[in-house]
Amino acid sequence: MNAPQDAAKLLVHYRGLRQWIEKVEGMGELLKVDGASWDAEMGAITHMLTEKSGGTAPAILFDNVPGYPSGFRTLYGELSSIKRIALTLGLPLEHGRKVDVVKQYHDRMRNLKPIAPRWVNDGPILQNVLEGDAVDVLKFPVPRHHEADKARFIGTADCVMTQDPDAGWFNLGAYRSQVYDARRIGCQITEGxxxxxxxxxxxxxxxxxxxxxxxxxxxxxxLLSGSPLPEGSELDIAGGMRGEPLDVVRGPYTGFPIPADCEIAIEGECVPGEVLPEGPFGEWMGYYSDDSVPRPYVNVKTILYRNNPILCCAPQHKPVDETGLLKGIAGAAEIWRSLEACGVPDVLGVWNHEGAPATRFTVVQIRQRYPGHARQALHIAAACQGGAYNGKWTVVVDDDIDAGDIDQVLWAMGTRFDPISGIDTIQKAWSSKRDPMYLPGNFNNRVLIDACMPYNMKLAGTFPKVVDVSSNLRSALRVKFPQVFAGR
Ligand SMILES: Cc1cc2nc3c(=O)[nH]c(=O)nc-3n(C[C@H](O)[C@H](O)[C@H](O)COP(=O)(O)O)c2cc1C
Incomplete structure (x- = not known):
């Protein structure tokens, strides 16, 4: 995986959302739906197809939305299958365990050389430019995603680009964006x-x-915008993952680099002291936990869009939702990077469980090498940048437990964990109002579970032997009874 030729094979090969959709259709993972309303129907259809899909839900392209011209589409559930995440990251589409994808992505990022974008003078995004009185964000079929949302949200699967006023670099973050009227939209960015x-x-x-x-x-x-990456532009990282720069045009109002092949780009500005009540919105922890709060908003100045634009959406809800795998793979890779950067050896897997969701239940799998190794991994995973935000349960397991397999993790917690000595807590950690257990003063408390065999027993070989079928007997039986194991 670390050899240069392997890195070259792992480049992202498709270009832009439209080619990505073609590839997804070729993979049999695209569902086209005509006639669904922007008012809670698109969000509910996606919710119902995703909640019990076990990572196999389709991406859904909605067209002919009542009240909007044919061709003004929305796309939901982009990243709700592991295969589509692998496609998006330029990784092999087939995998054994879920954590194998995290490992491949982590290895890829470890060797990545960012490539800065290339300025160009033209691109499909300049096909339509709305300025002045023509500006209207409701020109697109902006959904009210959940039945109890009080507003329509144009930004969910979005990339909010801001520039550091000191160092000048451009950040991209996925931050939700409520619509107030034709020219005012929200931008809810959590502290930190x-x-x-x-x-x-x-x-x-x-x-x-x-x-x-x-x-x-x-x-x-x-995907990069929704991941807790360290400081540095996601545009450059995307360039590095493609092996060539992204083409960008200069935003007519901001001068910012706007991807030339993107679908819809909104330019504007936030003014100090100008706030509007924002929310409520169905949150990623599965609750309406964040009431309406006065927050800065964006005065929209320009809208750029392609002909027949596609508005991307990712509302979140009670698990499993369409971003569970994104956080399982991209979020977990960030924790893995930090563990490695802190010198923790023999990390074999990291997974943020979709059902929790995300950092609410993170599992780290290690091969124990020394006393205290497990506790060291636990504390770093819970406190590093990728794990710190809104964490709740962090669990460390042995090398024979697959971090991504919740049954195996529960078995380790049920049989290798001692409630007195195997537990640590962190108080007053980084949280937000999305957490229904959010504490006064903007904190939450969290729990660290050491579900590894006690190191002294492992070393002495005194921990009871596991009841299992040996790999030799498994292979022999597969050969001897192919009809029994066909497709299993
Ligand atoms: C679909 C989706 C919606 C999100 N909405 C928000 C949001 O409204 N506000 C927020 O602060 N973070 C939100 N996040 C989380 C951030 O995108 C994530 O923490 C990311 O790391 C932020 O980028 P940054 O590290 O560059 O700030 C969302 C993530 C996803 C995947």
Whole structure:
């Protein structure tokens, strides 16, 4: 995996959302639905197809939305199958365990050389440019995603581009965006996120902040925007993953680099002191936990869009939702990177469980090498940048337990964990109102579970032997009784 020729094979080969959709259709993973309403129907259909799909739900392309011209489409569930995430990241489509995809992605990122975007003068995104009185974000079939949402949200599977006022780099983060009217939209950025740090810096200086919100774009950009990557532009990382720069045009209002082949880009600015009530919105933890709160909004100045644009959507809800795998793979890879950067040896797997969801239940799989190894991995996984935000349960398991297999993890917790000595807690950790157990003062508490065999017993070989079928007998039986195991 680390050899240069392997890295070359792992480049992202499709270009832009439209080619990605063609490939997904070729894989048999695209569902086209005509006639669903923007008012809760598209969100509910996606919810119902995803909640029990076990990572096999289709991507859904909605067209002929009542009240909108044919061709003005929405795309839901981009990343709700492992195969589509692998396609998006340029990884092999077939895999054994879920954590194998995390490992491949982690290896890829470890060797990645970012490539800065290339400025071009033209691109499909300039096919339509709305300015002045023509600006209207409801020109697109913007959904009210959940039945109890009070507003339509144009930004869910989005990329909010902000520029650091000191260092000048461009961040992309997925932050939700409510519609107030034709020219005002929200931008809910939680404390500590890069976009929030940028905005706080501008506002502390009494300055407005320019912003570009991509609401239809290459799924790779959305995946990177929704991942807790370290400082540095996601545009450059996407270039590195493709092995060539992204073509970008200069935003007419902001001057920001806008991907030339994206679908819809909204330019605007946030003004210090200008706030509107934002939310409620069906949240990623599965609750309406965040009431309506006054938050800064975006004054929209320009809208750029392609002919027959596709608005990308990713509302979240009670698990399993369409972003569970994104957080399982991209979020877990970030925790793996931190464990490695802190020198923790023999990490064999990391998985953020879709049902929890995400960092609410993170499992790290290690081959124990020394006393205290398990506890070291636990604390770093729970406190590193990729694991710290809104964590709840962090569990460490042995090498024979597949971190991505919840049955095996529960077995380890049920049989290798001691409730007195195997548990640590962290108090006053990084949280947000999305957490229904959010504590006054903006914190949450969390629990670390050591579900590894006690190291001294493992070393002495005194931990009871596991009841299992040996790999030799498994292989022999598969050969001897092919009809029994066909397709299993
Ligand atoms: C579909 C989706 C919606 C999200 N919505 C928000 C949001 O509204 N506000 C927020 O602060 N983070 C939200 N996140 C999480 C951030 O995108 C994520 O923490 C990311 O790391 C932020 O980028 P940053 O690290 O560059 O700040 C969302 C993630 C996804 C996948």
């Amino acid at each position: 996120k890069h976009g929030r740090v940028h905005r706080d810096k501008y506002f502390e200086r009494g300055q407005s902040m320019k912003v570009v919100i991509l609401v239809g774009q290459d799924p790779l950009l959305f």
